[in-house]
Amino acid sequence: MFINPTTLKREWLSNIQNDILAGAVVALALIPEAIAFSLIAGLDPQSGLYASFLIAIVTAVFGGRTALISGATGAIALLVVHLVKDHGVEYLFWATILMGIFQIIFGMCKLGKQMKYIPRAVIIGFVNALAILIFLAQLPQLNNASLTVYVITAVGLAIMYILPRLTTIVPAPLVAIISLTAVSIIFNLDVPTVGDMGKLPTSLPVFHFPEAPLNFETLQIIFPFSLTMAIVGLLESLLTASILDELTDSPSDKNRESTGQGLANIIAGFFGGMGGCAMLGQSVINIQSGGRTRLSSCVSGVFLLGFILFLGEWVRQIPMASLVAVMMMVAIGTFNWPSVKNMKKVPRSETMVMITTVIVTILSHNLAIGVIIGIVLSTVFFSRNIAQLVFVDKYVDETKQKCTYSISGQLFFIAIDEFLESFDFEEVFELVIIDLTNAHLWDQAAITAIDKVVLKFRRHGAEVSLIGLNEASATLLNRLAIHNDPDALEKMAGH
Secondary structure (H helix, E strand, O other), rough: OOOHHHHHHHHHHHHHHHHHHHHHHHHHHHHHHHHEEEEEEEEOOHHHHHHHHHHHHHHHHHHHOOOOEEOOOHHHHHHOOHHHHOHHHHHHHHHHHHHHHHHHHHOOOOOOHHHHHHHHHHHHHHHHHHHHHEEEEEHHHHHOOOHHHHHHHHHHHHHHHHHHHHHOOHHHHHHHHHHHHHHHOOOOOOOOOOOHHHOOOOOOOOOOOOOOOOHHHHHHHHHHHHHHHHHHHHHHHHHHHHHOOOHHHOOOOOHHHHHHHHHHHHHHHOOOOOEEEOOOOHHHHHOOOOOHHHHHHHHHHHHHHHHHHHOOOOOOOHHHHHHHHHHHHHHHHHOOOOOOOOOOOHHHHHHOOOOOOOOHHHOOOHHHHHHHHHHHHHHHHHHHHHOOOOEEEEOOOOOOOOOOOOOOEEHHHHHHHHHHHOOOOOOOOHHHEEEEEEEOOHHHHHHHHHHHHHHHHHHHHOEEEEOOOOOOHHHHHHHOOOOOOOOOOHHHHHO
């Protein structure tokens, strides 16, 4: 793949110092989560750590969003629990590879462009739900913990909120983690550490051809898991990319991101890693720590494995409370606080969509379900609002023999009832004109409604004339309307 010098400089080398520092912070934050997600899925910790290392590097090179951080995620881990439990980890590796193939196909089909149809209220709900889930995920570390754990967490938060007011040369989260680790080691504090989360790998990932048989039976087992993993992973990745677009005021290539995620998952599957996708929390840490280019994403993966392999003894001694403080800061910074402040200003329907997305996501612990429910609810509210935008104005001439109904708006299945109620069929006129100059007929329901209006007026002895149809509406009317057929009444009874 050829990269011209201008692109190389802009996407990789324009922010070197900040990207390296931000990548180091993200790498530290990736370690406990990768281990935790592995345990959720019933896997050895190295499966999540290898996946985070490989996915971060591959998506940094081939993804469509600079500074996006990808790795092993809780959303994917939750989806594969039963696959691992019922069939074993080797089936998970095949499922991860097939997941990647699906995502590459999605990218080739340019499904990333469909992101523009996700309403903003759903995106805000997604962000708020993720922030709450990140915050809630930290609470078990504080449950029945010692006073020292609370003090470390509080000091960590204080460092991260106060230090940026004094200097931004070094990312505050990195200062918090290093300084609190040093204090913990020097004073030999008895607090949970990263080493307590599980055994860390001691070697680079190696190529591993999944040992599960590659046949039709295996495909039947992994297909539903892979398809779900692909959809959930892609949805979370593209939403995260959209949020980074806003945070950095720069565009991303959603179709390229889909292809990059797919390639990353295929490679992860062949190197003993679980599936993964973009991580909003870590991506926000990256942005807040100064990361802006692909270098920060790549560095996070390299540092992640470097820390484990070469600084394993030190990494094991990092107090979990310091990482809890980092993730809490991320949760607080990720939550869209203006969405709460502006609840009284925005339309109620949008507020309801946002809150519903948050509640469903938190209850299901599945971001995809929350987003899908939010989109469905938005569609219902949008359709109802559109249905109320059909206007019918009535004009009667001086002789009381001619009446003109002027229609404006979009006429489709949801708007039919309001449309029909606008006519007074009991009034008798010699001529009824229905002016559709400012209207558009969208579907069969709209044509059926026109048939009903024409036939009812004709039944009362009026001559009916339709005028002003645009070309698309006229074509649909000519193809489906029955009001001019000799047996129109019998056909209408069959509608």
